[in-house]
Every structure is written in structure tokens, then in C-alpha cells.
Amino acid sequence: MTTETVPQVPSSTSSARSVLQANLRDYGLVVALLAIMVFFQITTNGTMFRPLNLTNVILQNSYIIIMALGMLLVIVAGHIDLSVGSVSGFVGGLAAIMMVRWGIPPLLTMVLCLAVGAAIGAAQGYWIAYLKIPSFIVTLAGMLVFKGLVLALLGGASVGPFPVEFQLLSAGFLPDVFGPITIPQGEGAPLTLHTTTLVIGVLATLVFVFTSLRSRKRRQEHGYEAEPFAVFAVKTAVLGALILFFSYLLASYRGLPNVLIVMSILIAIFVFMTKRTTLGRRIYALGGNSKAAQLSGIKTERLTFYVFVIMGMLAALAGLIFAARLNTATPKAGQGFELDVIAAVFIGGASAMGGVGQVAGAVIGAFIMGVMNNGMSIMGVNIDWQQVIKGLVLLGAVVFDVYNKNKA
Amino acid sequence: MTKTILEMRGITKTFPGVKALQDVNLDVREAEIHAIVGENGAGKSTLMKVLSGVYPAGSYDGEIVYQGQPVAFKTIRDSEHVGIVIIHQELALVPLLSIAENIFLGNEQAKGGVIDWDETRRGARKLLSMVGLQEDPDTLVTHIGVGKQQLVEIAKALSKEVKLLILDEPTASLSEKDSAALLDLLLEFKNQGITSIIISHKLNEISRVADRVTVIRDGRTIETMDRADMSEDRIIASMVGRSLEDRYPKREPKIGEVLFEVKNWSVYHPLHSERQVIKGVDIAVRKGEVVGIAGLMGAGRTEFAMSLFGKSYGRNISGEVFMHGKKVDTSTVRRAVDAGIAYATEDRKTYGLNLIDHIKHNTTLANLPGISRAGVIDDMTEMKVANDYRRMTNIRSSSVYQITGNLSGGNQQKVVLSKWLFANPELLILDEPTRGIDVGAKYEIYTIINKLADEGKGILVISSEMPELLGICDRIYVMNEGRIVGELAGSEASQEKIMRSIVRAEGKTA
Numbered sequence A: 001m002t003t004e005t006v007p008q009v010p011s012s013t014s015s016a017r018s019v020l021q022a023n024l025r026d027y028g029l030v031v032a033l034l035a036i037m038v039f040f041q042i043t044t045n046g047t048m049f050r051p052l053n054l055t056n057v058i059l060q061n062s063y064i065i066i067m068a069l070g071m072l073l074v075i076v077a078g079h080i081d082l083s084v085g086s087v088s089g090f091v092g093g094l095a096a097i098m099m100v101r102w103g104i105p106p107l108l109t110m111v112l113c114l115a116v117g118a119a120i121g122a123a124q125g126y127w128i129a130y131l132k133i134p135s136f137i138v139t140l141a142g143m144l145v146f147k148g149l150v151l152a153l154l155g156g157a158s159v160g161p162f163p164v165e166f167q168l169l170s171a172g173f174l175p176d177v178f179g180p181i182t183i184p185q186g187e188g189a190p191l192t193l194h195t196t197t198l199v200i201g202v203l204a205t206l207v208f209v210f211t212s213l214r215s216r217k218r219r220q221e222h223g224y225e226a227e228p229f230a231v232f233a234v235k236t237a238v239l240g241a242l243i244l245f246f247s248y249l250l251a252s253y254r255g256l257p258n259v260l261i262v263m264s265i266l267i268a269i270f271v272f273m274t275k276r277t278t279l280g281r282r283i284y285a286l287g288g289n290s291k292a293a294q295l296s297g298i299k300t301e302r303l304t305f306y307v308f309v310i311m312g313m314l315a316a317l318a319g320l321i322f323a324a325r326l327n328t329a330t331p332k333a334g335q336g337f338e339l340d341v342i343a344a345v346f347i348g349g350a351s352a353m354g355g356v357g358q359v360a361g362a363v364i365g366a367f368i369m370g371v372m373n374n375g376m377s378i379m380g381v382n383i384d385w386q387q388v389i390k391g392l393v394l395l396g397a398v399v400f401d402v403y404n405k406n407k408a
Numbered sequence B: 001m002t003k004t005i006l007e008m009r010g011i012t013k014t015f016p017g018v019k020a021l022q023d024v025n026l027d028v029r030e031a032e033i034h035a036i037v038g039e040n041g042a043g044k045s046t047l048m049k050v051l052s053g054v055y056p057a058g059s060y061d062g063e064i065v066y067q068g069q070p071v072a073f074k075t076i077r078d079s080e081h082v083g084i085v086i087i088h089q090e091l092a093l094v095p096l097l098s099i100a101e102n103i104f105l106g107n108e109q110a111k112g113g114v115i116d117w118d119e120t121r122r123g124a125r126k127l128l129s130m131v132g133l134q135e136d137p138d139t140l141v142t143h144i145g146v147g148k149q150q151l152v153e154i155a156k157a158l159s160k161e162v163k164l165l166i167l168d169e170p171t172a173s174l175s176e177k178d179s180a181a182l183l184d185l186l187l188e189f190k191n192q193g194i195t196s197i198i199i200s201h202k203l204n205e206i207s208r209v210a211d212r213v214t215v216i217r218d219g220r221t222i223e224t225m226d227r228a229d230m231s232e233d234r235i236i237a238s239m240v241g242r243s244l245e246d247r248y249p250k251r252e253p254k255i256g257e258v259l260f261e262v263k264n265w266s267v268y269h270p271l272h273s274e275r276q277v278i279k280g281v282d283i284a285v286r287k288g289e290v291v292g293i294a295g296l297m298g299a300g301r302t303e304f305a306m307s308l309f310g311k312s313y314g315r316n317i318s319g320e321v322f323m324h325g326k327k328v329d330t331s332t333v334r335r336a337v338d339a340g341i342a343y344a345t346e347d348r349k350t351y352g353l354n355l356i357d358h359i360k361h362n363t364t365l366a367n368l369p370g371i372s373r374a375g376v377i378d379d380m381t382e383m384k385v386a387n388d389y390r391r392m393t394n395i396r397s398s399s400v401y402q403i404t405g406n407l408s409g410g411n412q413q414k415v416v417l418s419k420w421l422f423a424n425p426e427l428l429i430l431d432e433p434t435r436g437i438d439v440g441a442k443y444e445i446y447t448i449i450n451k452l453a454d455e456g457k458g459i460l461v462i463s464s465e466m467p468e469l470l471g472i473c474d475r476i477y478v479m480n481e482g483r484i485v486g487e488l489a490g491s492e493a494s495q496e497k498i499m500r501s502i503v504r505a506e507g508k509t510a
Helices: A016-022 A024-043 A052-074 A086-103 A104-130 A134-152 A166-171 A197-219 A229-251 A260-276 A278-288 A290-295 A302-328 A337-347 A359-379 A383-407 B044-050 B077-081 B099-103 B117-130 B147-157 B176-191 B203-209 B232-240 B301-308 B333-338 B348-350 B359-371 B380-391 B411-424 B440-452 B464-473 B495-509
Strands: A182-184 A192-193 B004-017 B018-029 B033-037 B061-066 B069-071 B086-087 B164-168 B195-199 B212-218 B220-227 B260-266 B276-286 B290-294 B315-323 B327-328 B341-344 B429-430 B458-462 B475-480 B483-490
Touching: A052 A086, A052 A229, A052 A260, A052 A278, A052 A302, A052 A337, A052 A359, A086 A104, A086 A134, A086 A302, A086 A337, A086 B341, A104 A134, A104 A166, A104 A302, A134 B044, A166 A260, A166 A302, A192 A197, A197 A229, A260 A278, A260 A359, A278 A290, A278 A302, A278 B147, A278 B359, A290 A302, A290 B348, A337 A359, A337 A383, A359 A383, B004 B044, B004 B086, B004 B333, B018 B033, B018 B044, B018 B117, B018 B195, B018 B212, B033 B044, B033 B176, B033 B203, B044 B086, B044 B195, B077 B086, B086 B147, B099 B117, B099 B147, B117 B147, B147 B176, B164 B176, B176 B195, B176 B203, B203 B232, B220 B232, B260 B301, B260 B458, B276 B290, B276 B301, B276 B458, B276 B483, B290 B440, B290 B464, B301 B341, B301 B458, B333 B341, B341 B411, B348 B411, B359 B380, B359 B411, B380 B411, B411 B429, B411 B440, B440 B458, B440 B464, B458 B464, B464 B495, B475 B495, B483 B495
Parallel strands: B018 B220, B033 B195, B033 B212, B086 B164, B164 B195, B290 B458, B290 B475, B341 B429, B429 B458
Antiparallel strands: A182 A192, B004 B018, B004 B061, B061 B069, B212 B220, B260 B276, B260 B315, B315 B327, B475 B483
16 A cells, blocks of 8 residues: 655654653653652761662662562553562462472572462463453452462471572672772772673663664654754763763672662563563553454453463562572561552553553652652651551652643 | 523534534424434534533533523533433443432432432332333343333433433334334423423434424534424435535446355354344455445344454354455454454444554554564554554544544544554455544545555445445445345445335344
């Protein structure tokens, strides 16, 4: 089918204001996260941005972020998974039994546990996808079942400690292959920097700037709208500087935590999957209008099933990381995680109706929750009031979203 | 007797992209039955929604005078409060509540928030006898037929002390007998002093009960006729406003060999497995041919098409499908699409579009492999595809990034068409392709259909608008109660002949 008309070339740049408006939510989240961090930096007398603390924030929230990736898919597909906390606790317990009681090597244990996670996801997904039982009910049942199973499995006691190789999953840092740099400072101890981390930080920044430039150029070559160069330059420079700044902060402590590497790779995979692959596109269509998706040839049942399998695997991975971090498996592990995970996804802008949500949003949402936990704990806010404040932030974020949508 | 109860003056209502009503005037006298007629999409339902406060005062221009007072309804409750009750085409009953509960929904017979069940049942029984419905008030609404549900709606209206009753196509889904009973009821109400506005397509019903008729076309009032001046010819001329030739673009059919054939297609109801919905249908479509399927509501046309397209409807489906004389498998949507079949649904909002996503993503949804390699989407290819089809189908939007939920009906339909054109089918099944869209957009869609036929594709059009089928089809099948009961060449077909096929078939089965 051809059309004779010459392809119309729209103005190659659009106004800065319209771009800002269109991306208000995306930028707004980043700004909100930074604002919250700066707020705590002040109220905690500079503790927030200390390298040790930042490393801690990442370690403390890694398992929430990893589960938020899967939960984003689940929520975009129009479902919910209440069982992820219990499943992660159960898998952590299972890993402990495997390694400590049965002496299975850590690597094999991890592979087996991920498979168990996938199987749990498949078992739940089967009811939801093929028998059309509401996910809320199936995963509520799953939550109770696995909460009970981990108690039965561990016999109510904690099991640990784990082999050192397993602990590295959470407690380990990237080895410094180049050897540290030491910068003498006028007074006090000299500053030691983790060179490999710095190198990776610089490389990541370069890759980021390069790919941004390339995709902008490609759009313009094809005659499609691109944001004005000033906006583009400021955005890229600020984000690039942030990456450099954080790698510098991490380098000045012990370097890149292993967990951060795992997490970054997963985030990259999920961003790519949701933005660029047909699989991702189909999940959004499924959540947006499942009937229309089905009549467009999308196998909606199988797709829903896969989404829950992925969620199960990520819950298992989160369980392993959490167990490795505590160096022991406890029957209470994972309890209540599902709420933090779901909250992170909704703060990140996903819609409870399905079809809407971004990976980056969910990750930032998880960090907002994590930073608030961390900051309030350092400030000495009681756990009761922490809950109240977190609840209000969740409500506020969603109200802000709905208000914006109605205004548009 | 000639006191005016309602006057609507200079009503203008715009939606993004469409002027639905333009300077519409309507006056309704007390205790008359006033019919409003017009084509689909002419603006009848919009006008009634303006009147009843579904579109709140301020969202339209013009004024409404009711019982001598200017009124500005903000909600449906406001209009109901003064006795204006609208009964929509889609009934607004809660299926799993009882008749009595439905009648008093929102108006519960209660003291201090506690429902008085005796009073509820007594009241319901009284109202049911007024509408002539003999059912226990405790029966669940889901257990009674559509005709009776309609009566429950009317009983509900009566419970609100209705003075002006508005019925939007009340007999569209009723049997002959139920329709007659309903019309008698309206005459009865008239004697009691209740005014009715009835929106209908069925001219025989209008000539039976209406005192006056107002014709609306393309969002404007054309004229109001008294009973003495009413004739079907005059009403039709007024409704259509121009000759058929102008409404359908001309085409020189270039018909080739048989492209698509269905043999002995049978389908059973998805829930009531003993009920056969489609009974041994045989049809064929040639290359470059536009073939219509005519029939009344409930004839099984949509069910037929959806069961063909990946078994999307029904169970125990049997029969054979051939493309180019070769048997093909259409048992899943994917397979049907791969076999070269596309089905554009009659209900674009529920089954056609992802309304929260933009044009670009909707356009490519049925053919994602066409814009991707190894499962990775090429953004630039997708952009080009979306822009090309937007231009070809003439979608009016700011860009391909406009959310489809914000488009007008006509433009939404064009997005659905774009989606299926990009899937590159050989046979395109279009189910009610112009339902609820304005005359201009209809013309554009007919033009697209003609162009596709010229390219050698086969087009199967399902439509309830007989003039449309007569205007665009080379051949028309008539379907009734799941069977093909007639086949007419486009040149010799007429509304009369189609109706005669249906009526003759009804006679046989009765």
C-alpha cells in the first residue's frame, strides 16, 4: 500500500514547554527523589549522602527493587501479586535448608531456587491466566500458603550461617582490578578511591551520553520531533553528572556492591523489554484492553502466565539476596515486602487499572520508599510514625497522578 | 391540550473534533408522544443526554425551558427531580438485584436508612401492575427477558413520578409482541397525562403512536411534522436529505476469482450449549468484491464473524473455511490472521482499541512482527507505518501520539481500520464499520472500502443499515436466526426485497 503524498516533515523540534509538560511526571519523580534525599541530608546532618549510607540504602532496598520490576509487569498486565513477600521468604528458607542442612553448593542452590520461584509463579499464574480466577484471590492464598510453608520448613527456627560464597551475593563488592588510588588530604585520613568503580562509572556515563545522542540523531534523520537541544543537553548533562557523582561516592567507600551490578543488569533488561520488545508491547496492550489484545492475535492467557512466572523468579532472587544479607534464614523473612513492592510501583506512576507504568518509575518509587525508611531511621523517627508517613506519601503520589490526569 | 411542557432552543454541543449538535430546537407539548428520528449518529441520543443532564449545563450552548421555567441540570438527579426520566438503549439495571430493589434503586423505601421491605414490595407490585408486568417483585432481574427488563425500567421511571419519559430506541431488542405491548403502554400513559419522547428507527411504530415527529440530521433540526403531515416517504426524505448516490462513492467493480469460502458453518451458544446460533452457513467472497450481510439484530451476523475469526465466539464450532480454494485453519486469531483474514469489530471501544494508548501503538498491534526483528521493535519503522496509515485513512489528530480514547468515533474507526490494513489481510470482515459516526467520516470509510476492493481484496460488510449495504455492496446475503435466507445481487437488491427474505424465513420457522 503506497501513498503518493510526500512525507510531511513536522518541525524537527518541539517547544521546551510542551516537552516539559509531557514529561512532568518522569522528571517530577527524579526531582522528588533528589529533594527527599537533600531534605534528609540536612535533617540528618549530612549522613544521607555519606558513601557508607548510600551503599546501605542500595543494599537495604535491592530486593524490593528487584521485585518491583516483576510487580510492574504484573500491574501493567492488570493484575496484582500479594504473595511475593511470602514467596521470597519461603525461597530464602529453602536455600538455607539446601545449603546448611543438605550441603548443596551455593551456585547450584541458587539455580534450583530460581527454578522453584518460577514454578511457584507458574502454579499461581495457571489459575489466574487459564481459569480466570482473580489474581488478588490466588495470590492472597499464595501469601498464606508460603507464609505457612516457610514456618514448617524451618521448624520455626532460624537457619544459618551460609557459606561465604553465598554471602557475597549481598555483602560482596566488585574487586578492584586496577588497585586503589590514594589521594592525600591536608588533614585527617587520606581519601582512597576504588578505581574500577570509577572506571565503570565513567564508562556508564559515556555510554549513556552516546546512546542519547544517537537516538536523538536517528529521530531527526527520519524527520520526527525531537526535544529542543537545550532541554536535551541539560537533561543529559544532569543525568550524566548524577551517574558520575554516585560512582564517585561509591568509589570512596568500598566500590560497587555485587547486588547493585545484578540490579542494574536486571533494570536494563526490563527497561529494554518494556520499551523495545514485542513482548513488552503485548503486556501493555493486555493491560490496556485485554479483549482488544486478544482479537488482535495476542495470546493473552499465555502472556499472563509468563508474567507470573517472571514475577515468581524475581521473588525467588529477592529471597536469596535478603537471606544472604542477613546471613540467616528466618521464618519471618519477607513478611510485608509485598506492600513495599506494590507501593513502589504505584508511586512510580503505574495505574491500578493496568496498561500504564514504567520500569524507571517503579525503580525510583522503590528508592523513594527506601530513602524515606533510611532517612527517618537515622533521624530517629519511630517505626509507627514511619508507617504513617509512608502511607501518606503513597496516597499523595497517587492523588497527584489522578489529579494531573483529570486536568489534562 | 396544546400547552408546551418542554422547549429546547438553539442547543449546540461540541466534542473534541466533532460538532454533535448545532442549533437544535425542539418543543414538546404536554401529554403528547413526540418521536425523534434521524440516522445513526445524527445526534438524537446526544440531544437527550443534554436534556437529562448527562452532559451538565455549561457543557453545551442554548437553553432549556421546562414547564415554563428555564432549567440548567447539573446531573441526572436534577432532571429526575423535576420528573424527566430517560431510559437508555443499554438498560441500567443491576442484574443480580431483584425487580423491587432495582425499581427503588437510589430511591429506597426506607426510614432512617433501614429499608422497609413490605413497603418496597407493595410499591413495586403496584408499579408493576401499572406497566402490566406480572412478575414477583423478588425475582432477580437477570432471570427475566429483555422485554420485561424494559418494563422494569419504566416502572422505575414511574416510581420517580415521571412527567416526561424519554425512551431511547426502546423496541430495538424487543420482539414484535413485546414492542406492541410497550407502545400500548405509552398510549395509556398519554391518557394519564404523561408526556413521552421516543427515539426510534422504526417508522411503522412512529406512525402508530406518535403525535408529532421531529427529524434530526447531521446534528441539526430539519423539521417537526404533525400527525396529519406524517408519511413514511416524507420522514425518510427528511432524514436522508440527499439522494443515495451522493452518500456512497462510485466504484466500477472488478471482480475476480473466488477468494474466500465458508462451508456448512455451525456454532453453538457459549453458555447454553444446546442452542445453535449459526446453522450451516455457506458463503463466498470473490477478489475485489464487496459482500454484505444484512439481517435484524440478533440474526447471528456478529456471532458468525467472530466464530470464524479465531473461535472468538461460541463453542462446538464446525464447518470449513477455504482461501483460494485451499482449506485453512482459523481456530485462533493468530492463525486466522496468518490465513489472510481480518475482522474489525462492531464495538471498537470494547474489542477494537486500547483506549489508553496512542494511535501508533494501536496501529501496529495486530502485526508486531511487521515492525520488529527477533522480537525487538524498530521504533523508526513503527513511526513510519503509523504515519503512513494515519495519512492514508485520513485520521484527524495532532500526531500519532494522540490517545485513541480522545478521538471521535469516526477517527477511532479509522484507527481500527489502519490496524487491520497493516496486518495486510486478503479478506477484511467489517462489522458495522460506520456505527455511530458522522456522515462525512462514513463517506471516507466507504472510500477506503472501495479502494481496498480495487486492490483485489475481498470485503465482507456486516451492517444493520440497509441503505449502506445497498449503497456499497456488489452482493448481499440476508441472514436470519443463524441461517442465510437470501442472496441478492447489489443491482437488484432493495430494502423491500431484503425485508421480504427475512419475513418469509420467519414465516417458515414459525
